[in-house]
Amino acid sequence: MRESIIMKVHYGTALGAVSLVAVHILFRLTQGFSESLQYESVIANYEFLPYALVLELILILISIHGFNGLRVILLELKQGRGYEKAVTYGCIAAMVAVIAYGSRTIILASMGMS
Amino acid sequence: MERQENKEGIKGWLNPGRYGIERFAYWLMRLTGIGLLVYFIAHIYETSTILNGKAAWEKMLELTQTTEGHIILAIVIGMCVFHTANGIRLMIGHGGIGVGKPGRPDYPYTPRSINMKNKLCIYASIGLAALAMMYGLGVMFGE
Numbered sequence: 001m002r003e004s005i006i007m008k009v010h011y012g013t014a015l016g017a018v019s020l021v022a023v024h025i026l027f028r029l030t031q032g033f034s035e036s037l038q039y040e041s042v043i044a045n046y047e048f049l050p051y052a053l054v055l056e057l058i059l060i061l062i063s064i065h066g067f068n069g070l071r072v073i074l075l076e077l078k079q080g081r082g083y084e085k086a087v088t089y090g091c092i093a094a095m096v097a098v099i100a101y102g103s104r105t106i107i108l109a110s111m112g113m114s
Numbered sequence: 115m116e117r118q119e120n121k122e123g124i125k126g127w128l129n130p131g132r133y134g135i136e137r138f139a140y141w142l143m144r145l146t147g148i149g150l151l152v153y154f155i156a157h158i159y160e161t162s163t164i165l166n167g168k169a170a171w172e173k174m175l176e177l178t179q180t181t182e183g184h185i186i187l188a189i190v191i192g193m194c195v196f197h198t199a200n201g202i203r204l205m206i207g208h209g210g211i212g213v214g215k216p217g218r219p220d221y222p223y224t225p226r227s228i229n230m231k232n233k234l235c236i237y238a239s240i241g242l243a244a245l246a247m248m249y250g251l252g253v254m255f256g257e
Contacts, residue, residue, distance in 0.1 A: 042161075063154075077124060109164055113165070
């Protein structure tokens, strides 16, 4: 993929993540901060489907943005055909692993399997 | 040989002291990015403990809902706000807005793209981050 397209994806995921993270933080502030972290409250959040979808979207957007950012930083430090390939595939693998692990939590908790 | 001598690697990257506030913003953008990615992964792990039941979740809260935990969260809030505000400045700049018109390079060769507007935005981003940190600390310790 061309770097110009990757940067557009980077900016798009950033803007999406900023707006959804704002919703996520506002959810914490609807109750008191400590009360919102109580087990029952967190489970209720996961079981509320629209909010679970917001969490899943945040997970995907931040993972793409974060690991692409890490890839850019690592490519600024050092260049080379083998190194660049290793960094790119390493970041994609880490991104997939984080999305899979986070999705597992969201899916199981929203289905009441905790 | 000369290329090797000029290559500072990670030491050069970690030195924010050269080339003014723009270089400092460049450094802070990357540092906050890495910090936020580390926090994000830790947060994914932290929230996954809810699948192990109430006792495991409360044990995790005992670990994170402490003075140190709140201070770390306040730093994360600051990093997040700076990264967002400075990122928006960069996006606008990459779109060609606010970087000035290209012109003939004359002495003292001041880059037109690095103007007062951009510098002001960097200082504003740092200020906003500090305010958000104070607000976050107020919310976390005010209860």
